[in-house]
Amino acid sequence: MTAAQREKIEEALFPPVVAILIAFVAGDIIMLNFNQSPLVVWRLLLEGTWGNAYGFGQVLYKATTLSFTGMAVAFAYRAGLFNIGGEGQLAAGGLAAALVGFALPVGFPALLAILLGCLGAAAAGGVVGAVPGYLRVRFGAHEVITTIMLNFIVLALLNWFIATRLRVPETLHTPEIHAGAIARLSAVLPAFHGSAANLSVLVVLLTAIAMWYYMFRTRGGYELRAVGLQPDAAEYGGISVGRVLFSAMTVSGVIAGLGGINFVLGYKYYYEDGFAGGTGFLGIAVALVGRNNPFGILLAALFFATLSQGGLAVNAFVPKQMVDVLQGIVIIAIAASVPEVQRILLGSRRRPVTTSALDSQPAATEPPAAAV
Amino acid sequence: MTSSQTSAREPVQTPTLAVRMHDISRSFGPVRANRDASLEVALGEIHALVGENGAGKSTLMRILGGLLTPDSGTLEVNGRDVTGWSTPDAIAAGVGVVHQHFMLVPTLTVAENLVLGKEPTSGGQLDYRRAVADVKRLGEETGLVIDGTRLIADLSVGEAQRVEILKTLYRGAKILVLDEPTAVLSPPEVKELAQVLRRVRDNGGTVIIITHRLDEVMSLSENITVMRAGETVARFHTADTNPAEIAQAMVGRHVRLTTREFAIVTESTAAANAASASRAGNAAPGAPSGGLEVRNLLVTGFRRSYEVNDVSFTVKPGEILGIAGVEGNGQSELIEAIAGLRGIAGGYVGIGGRDVTSASPRERTDAGLSHIPEDRQRRGLIMNYSVADNLILGMQHRFTQHGSLDRAAIAEYAREQIRTFDIRPTDASLPARALSGGNQQKVVVAREMGGGRDYSVLLASQPTRGVDVGAIEFIHARLIAARDAGKAILLVSAELNEVLSLSDRVAVMCGGRFVVMMPAADATEEVLGEYMTGAREAA
Numbered sequence: 001m002t003a004a005q006r007e008k009i010e011e012a013l014f015p016p017v018v019a020i021l022i023a024f025v026a027g028d029i030i031m032l033n034f035n036q037s038p039l040v041v042w043r044l045l046l047e048g049t050w051g052n053a054y055g056f057g058q059v060l061y062k063a064t065t066l067s068f069t070g071m072a073v074a075f076a077y078r079a080g081l082f083n084i085g086g087e088g089q090l091a092a093g094g095l096a097a098a099l100v101g102f103a104l105p106v107g108f109p110a111l112l113a114i115l116l117g118c119l120g121a122a123a124a125g126g127v128v129g130a131v132p133g134y135l136r137v138r139f140g141a142h143e144v145i146t147t148i149m150l151n152f153i154v155l156a157l158l159n160w161f162i163a164t165r166l167r168v169p170e171t172l173h174t175p176e177i178h179a180g181a182i183a184r185l186s187a188v189l190p191a192f193h194g195s196a197a198n199l200s201v202l203v204v205l206l207t208a209i210a211m212w213y214y215m216f217r218t219r220g221g222y223e224l225r226a227v228g229l230q231p232d233a234a235e236y237g238g239i240s241v242g243r244v245l246f247s248a249m250t251v252s253g254v255i256a257g258l259g260g261i262n263f264v265l266g267y268k269y270y271y272e273d274g275f276a277g278g279t280g281f282l283g284i285a286v287a288l289v290g291r292n293n294p295f296g297i298l299l300a301a302l303f304f305a306t307l308s309q310g311g312l313a314v315n316a317f318v319p320k321q322m323v324d325v326l327q328g329i330v331i332i333a334i335a336a337s338v339p340e341v342q343r344i345l346l347g348s349r350r351r352p353v354t355t356s357a358l359d360s361q362p363a364a365t366e367p368p369a370a371a372v
Numbered sequence: 373m374t375s376s377q378t379s380a381r382e383p384v385q386t387p388t389l390a391v392r393m394h395d396i397s398r399s400f401g402p403v404r405a406n407r408d409a410s411l412e413v414a415l416g417e418i419h420a421l422v423g424e425n426g427a428g429k430s431t432l433m434r435i436l437g438g439l440l441t442p443d444s445g446t447l448e449v450n451g452r453d454v455t456g457w458s459t460p461d462a463i464a465a466g467v468g469v470v471h472q473h474f475m476l477v478p479t480l481t482v483a484e485n486l487v488l489g490k491e492p493t494s495g496g497q498l499d500y501r502r503a504v505a506d507v508k509r510l511g512e513e514t515g516l517v518i519d520g521t522r523l524i525a526d527l528s529v530g531e532a533q534r535v536e537i538l539k540t541l542y543r544g545a546k547i548l549v550l551d552e553p554t555a556v557l558s559p560p561e562v563k564e565l566a567q568v569l570r571r572v573r574d575n576g577g578t579v580i581i582i583t584h585r586l587d588e589v590m591s592l593s594e595n596i597t598v599m600r601a602g603e604t605v606a607r608f609h610t611a612d613t614n615p616a617e618i619a620q621a622m623v624g625r626h627v628r629l630t631t632r633e634f635a636i637v638t639e640s641t642a643a644a645n646a647a648s649a650s651r652a653g654n655a656a657p658g659a660p661s662g663g664l665e666v667r668n669l670l671v672t673g674f675r676r677s678y679e680v681n682d683v684s685f686t687v688k689p690g691e692i693l694g695i696a697g698v699e700g701n702g703q704s705e706l707i708e709a710i711a712g713l714r715g716i717a718g719g720y721v722g723i724g725g726r727d728v729t730s731a732s733p734r735e736r737t738d739a740g741l742s743h744i745p746e747d748r749q750r751r752g753l754i755m756n757y758s759v760a761d762n763l764i765l766g767m768q769h770r771f772t773q774h775g776s777l778d779r780a781a782i783a784e785y786a787r788e789q790i791r792t793f794d795i796r797p798t799d800a801s802l803p804a805r806a807l808s809g810g811n812q813q814k815v816v817v818a819r820e821m822g823g824g825r826d827y828s829v830l831l832a833s834q835p836t837r838g839v840d841v842g843a844i845e846f847i848h849a850r851l852i853a854a855r856d857a858g859k860a861i862l863l864v865s866a867e868l869n870e871v872l873s874l875s876d877r878v879a880v881m882c883g884g885r886f887v888v889m890m891p892a893a894d895a896t897e898e899v900l901g902e903y904m905t906g907a908r909e910a911a
Contacts, residue, residue: 005801217779219772222761229754235713236743236751237765238734 019333048313057195068259069283079248085147087280088154093257096124101177125257133249198266396445468545483520663860669719694875
């Protein structure tokens with residue numbers, strides 16, 4: 001490993017670690033505020049998540065969907081796009097997976113059925129992602145606006161579809177699927193019994209590996225990142241910027257849509273209105289903490305899933321909303337370490353001295369080897 | 373002779389000054405836009421502020437208008453020290469700036485725009501009829517006649533500018549500052565504007581006009597201040613000077629140091645000229661239509677109706693055609709249009725005899741086009757990419773196997789280019805932003821001219837901008853060597869002596885047109901300078 005590489009890794013790890021430490025201290029203060037010993041509560045939180053197979057299974061289950069939505073955000077972000085439509089893409093993927101499950105007859109070969117379910121989820125998410133991609137390239141409509149608006153449209157359409165076509169009476173969910181169920185993790189490791197963890201976790205690992213390879217080892221990834229970093233230079237380098245933007249948005253939707261299998265094929269075996277429950281939006285935070293790197297996102301998703309599950313474990317001592325506070329603190333702390341945000345923070349503080357704000361910036365980002 | 377002597381010889385004697393700016397300095401980070409710049413404008417005169425783009429004229433005027441505060445120096449208006457004042461202060465004191473880019477609301481009418489921020493009201497509502505009447509009255513006073521009920525969106529550029537000036541006068545401006553007002557106007561509109569400005573002066577107003585069209589300066593102004601590189605370098609009474617003298621002050625003679633370095637190249641140029649002359653005999657019968665061909669190229673623009681206006685030329689294999697000109701006269705747009713990075717409104721572009729008029733940038737690369745862009749940090753390099761990754765930008769499809777990048781081949785290619793082009797430091801995994809400007813430029817040059825590149829036409833735009841002396845010499849030698857190897861090279865540079873020492877032929881671009889094209893042997897800085905500033909028109 002060269003010095004430059006080591007420095008790059010340290011630079012990537014430093015902000016999340018510090019952010020988590022800050023959250024740790026903030027958590028202590030909250031717990032003391034409720035007259036609880038932080039030591040006891042933290043131990044309880046850890047035992048309820050990583051301390052037993054069931055709790056860990058729940059963490060894995062939650063981390064799976066978060067990883068999908070986090071990677072979806074990161075994929076678009078690498079191309080310079082901000083996909084806030086993960087929520088709608090995830091839900092559309094879930095419904096498509098369920099529809100495939102109905103369409104197939106009982107007794108259809110399991111592996112093939114799962115594959116078709118995954119394809120359906122991916123295709124549905126991809127379509128929902130392609131729309132803002134097209135609007136951006138064709139009309140210059142900003143994807144932040146269109147993806148947010150599309151969330152409402154897609155969720156309302158799905159709600160209408162379930163309510164009028166496919167609902168089990170007195171519920172908001174569809175009947176159970178005929179084929180395509182993904183096995184629970186407990187089928188392999190009985191200790192996980194009762195938890196929602198399922199083999200979707202393998203799909204998410206494969207997706208992460210594929211995304212990493214595409215981003216950093218293929219020409220497509222080279223061109224996509226070039227567009228995200230400097231569109232003018234990418235255009236100069238013979239890259240069709242519009243095509244890259246469109247495909248990046250579509251693939252981002254594909255990844256988010258694929259996340260729908262975790263709930264529908266792996267856990268409940270039906271589609272339920274509102275199952276996404278904000279996971280699409282939390283994916284933005286996961287991508288931020290994971291620094292838009294697929295493996296970083298897996299770790300970040302585990303962290304957020306731990307907080308979420310841990311909140312339930314300590315609910316008897318401190319309100320589970322404490323974990324929302326901690327999540328918020330981590331997000332703010334990480335956001336403050338993003339170079340662009342830092343420039344704004346430093347700039348406003350040092351404005352009176354005109355040159356120092358500019359001078360300090362390269363010094364902070366350039367490796368010392370820059371002496372030429 | 374230097375221009376500072378000129379200013380010493382000719383101090384501006386004026387009893388009452390409308391504006392006095394003294395030793396103004398203003399930096400933007402490392403860029404010093406104004407360095408002890410001074411300006412004295414007499415009450416009731418039309419004063420021209422001239423200089424090349426980036427000379428600091430606009431910064432000085434933004435300080436006058438209260439949009440910027442100076443780092444040091446003093447500003448007096450009508451004898452009152454107002455250093456560091458704000459925009460409202462400036463407007464209240466009667467200083468009105470007419471910006472280069474119009475600040476009008478296109479969906480509102482002329483009258484509505486005029487009164488915006490100072491609306492006449494009756495019973496809490498806008499008194500539209502009075503606004504229209506105000507426009508009419510003001511129009512009659514100043515000669516700026518325009519119908520107050522028309523929509524801004526329907527106006528021509530010249531009319532919109534008239535509204536902009538009217539708006540400034542409506543707010544009671546006594547000192548009118550116009551930033552390159554004629555750049556957007558057609559010749560008859562320029563004449564009209566001149567009449568309006570004279571009328572403003574005759575009514576007791578003071579006018580400061582920024583321009584680099586010397587014919588306008590001569591016909592319109594009473595006094596002239598010349599800026600170069602942030603400093604005030606000369607002041608003239610218009611009646612006592614001539615365009616050649618002004619042009620010389622604008623272009624400057626602070627180039628002694630570089631001229632000596634260019635001498636090295638010039639010697640090799642002479643040798644190369646002899647070599648290419650002998651080679652020309654051999655090459656002639658082979659391919660007649662090689663090189664770069666541009667015919668009737670039109671590029672629509674923002675500042676003018678055409679940034680590139682009907683430009684035609686060819687660059688033959690083994691030839692360097694240099695384009696001189698004040699920056700912002702269409703050179704950048706011309707290069708980008710040839711490279712396929714900017715849409716064109718008409719014309720033809722051929723590379724090596726192949727029609728690439730509507731080809732994508734990649735197709736042009738494959739047709740044999742190489743391009744050293746003027747802005748390496750925006751276009752030429754991806755600053756966060758490693759040197760190795762930057763060295764294949766534009767050729768990434770040639771380093772790909774089944775969709776995957778061939779990392780080993782890329783690393784090997786990077787090692788080779790770093791060695792050949794002496795890029796330092798030699799670590800190919802460093803991001804481009806970690807390199808010095810000179811070495812960043814070497815990365816671009818290595819990519820566009822290196823061994824892996826199969827090109828026949830090279831666009832070299834400001835190839836040595838912001839580069840240290842050693843790298844300048846190296847890049848010049850490379851350009852000469854490429855020329856001698858039979859490449860057709862189109863060179864654009866803000867450095868006149870760079871154009872003169874490298875080129876076989878020189879063209880001058882002004883206002884989007886080629887105003888003159890001559891063999892480099894016949895060209896001198898003085899002659900080119902006159903064409904560049906429009907002091908001399910095409911013969």
